[in-house]
Each structure stands twice: as structure tokens, then as C-alpha cells.
Amino acid sequence: SQELEQSPQSLIVQEGKNLTINCTSSKTLYGLYWYKQKYGEGLIFLMMLQKGGEEKSHEKITAKLDEKKQQSSLHITASQPSHAGIYLCGASDITGSARQLTFGSGTQLTVLP
Amino acid sequence: SQTIHQWPATLVQPVGSPLSLECTVEGTSNPNLYWYRQAAGRGLQLLFYSVGIGQISSEVPQNLSASRPQDRQFILSSKKLLLSDSGFYLCAWSKAGGGSTFGQFFGPGTRLTVL
Numbered sequence: 633s634q635e636l637e638q639s640p641q642s643l644i645v646q647e648g649k650n651l652t653i654n655c656t657s658s659k660t661l662y663g664l665y666w667y668k669q670k671y672g673e674g675l676i677f678l679m680m681l682q683k684g685g686e687e688k689s690h691e692k693i694t695a696k697l698d699e700k701k702q703q704s705s706l707h708i709t710a711s712q713p714s715h716a717g718i719y720l721c722g723a724s725d726i727t728g729s730a731r732q733l734t735f736g737s738g739t740q741l742t743v744l745p
Numbered sequence: 746s747q748t749i750h751q752w753p754a755t756l757v758q759p760v761g762s763p764l765s766l767e768c769t770v771e772g773t774s775n776p777n778l779y780w781y782r783q784a785a786g787r788g789l790q791l792l793f794y795s796v797g798i799g800q801i802s803s804e805v806p807q808n809l810s811a812s813r814p815q816d817r818q819f820i821l822s823s824k825k826l827l828l829s830d831s832g833f834y835l836c837a838w839s840k841a842g843g844g845s846t847f848g849q850f851f852g853p854g855t856r857l858t859v860l
Contacts, residue, residue, distance in 0.1 A: 636788075665848055674751075674835055674851035720788065722849070730839040730849045731777060737788040 634659045636723055636736035644742045650709050653739045655721035657702040663724030664704045665733060666695050670717045678706075682728050708741075716743045747772035751836050751852035758859055764809075764823040766855050768836030771817065776838040778819040779849065780811055783833040795819060796841075831859045 635658040645651050655664065663682045667675040679688045684699025692709045708715055718740050722733035748771045758764060770776050777796050781789040791804045793811035801811050808827050812820045819836055836852040 667851075672833070672854070672856065674853045675837075677848045677850060680848055722789075730847060732791075732794070733849055734791075735789040 634723055634734045636721055636734060638719075638721060638736035638739050640739060641737070642740040642742070644744065645711050647712060647743055647745050648710055650707065651711055651741070652708075653706045653719050653741070655704045655706070655736055657723055659702065661697065661699060661702055661704065661723055662726050663728035663730070664695075664697055665722040665724070665730065666704070666706055667720045667722065668717050669720060669738070675720065680730075711741075711743045713743045713745050716741055747838070747850065749836060749838055749850060749852040751834075751855055753855060754853065755856045756858070758826050758857065760828055760859055761825050764821070764826050764830070764857070766821040766834055766836075766857075768819040768821075768852055769817055770819075770838045773817070773838065773840070775816060775841040777841065778813060779837040779839075780819065780821050781835045781837065783835060783854075785832075789835065792821070826859045828859050831857055833857075 637656045639654045665680045666678040668678055669675045679690055679695050681697035687696045694707045697704045718738045720735050720738045722735045725732050750769050752767055779794045780792040782792055783789050793801055793803055795801050795813045798813050798816055809823050834855045837849045839849045840847045
């Protein structure tokens, strides 16, 4: 079965700083989904990557997929307190669809004002 | 637009009591539906998923069961709760069929504490 390892497990940054979260898969990535979760709430879908080398951005968050490394990275530029939360990556099966996702254990991000 | 509801938001139950958590989706037809459990500091564990009414797949053997009595309703149940059933339960939906890359969309969750 596929396993996803996220690093770091937790991260504390000063407001305005850039940061990167990584998600590494034990198997080939066919589709990678990034979510954000505030404590005690549901997951908010951020973006989905499917092709090697693909890069997507939403506001100050950019995600990339490195197919060869079986890895995706999530980069936040000029972090704000509103970025705080748990970031989870989810990998699809060979179809690349969202039908079945395997999730990493998450990265807890704290942004200090 | 699509929305997903879960209730109750929080629940405290004694060991051995029954459980019923409900999830409903609006604004879409024949969605795939999922129940996940999230333990503290850990990722999401898929418990059940359903591709249609009465069609339930169980991912892990456990003390829980799921049912889908209507197209957009998904229920998580237990006859007798265990301490280990405590956690944060999330319901999610995705578009029908196996090829959608639209993502899975999550409800607000239910915090279950078994005492």
C-alpha cells in the first residue's frame, strides 16, 4: 500500500517568512491533492497536481509535483497568521482521480504575528 | 453549489453505548461518499466509502458500520462503542464515477469522545 510522509511534522515561522512543506510518496504519484485544516474543522481543498513538473498557485500558496522524486512541495510566500493550520497531502490511486485517496499525517503550521 | 453537513458536531458517549453519525450532501447527485477517522496528531484513516445506495466498502475491520439509505445520506453507526472509537470523524464526497480529479470535499466533522 502507498504511504505518504510529510515533513516537517510541525513548523513555526514568523509572519512574513517563506516556508516549504514536503510530501513524499513510497510509490509513483498519479495525482496529489493538498488540503488545509484548521483545528477541529473539516479539510479545505487547496489544489490538485497530476503531471510531473506541474505547478499551481493560489494566492500566496504554490504547489509543485516532482514525479521522479515521487514528491510534492507546498510553498507559502510571505506567510500570514491566516495560513496557520494543518496541511495534509493526499495521493490518488493509479487512476489519478479523487475516488480513493491516501493521506499523509499532516504538517502543523504556526505563524507568529 | 454543493454543501456537506455533518451532525452532531460534538458527542460524548459512555463505553458500550450505541452511535449514529449522519452526513448529508446537497447540490449533487450520486456522489461517492466517505467516512474517515482522524486521531490526534495523525492523518486520515479511511473507514468506509460508498459509490451508491446500499453499496458500502469497508477499509478496516472495526467496531463500526456504515449505511447509505438515500443517495445523499451516509450514516456511521456502532452498536457498542469502545474507548478506542474516540476521535474526529469526517465525512467527504467526490463526484460520481472513477475518473474525477475534482477532489474530495469534506464536512465540518464530529468530535467523538468515548468515556
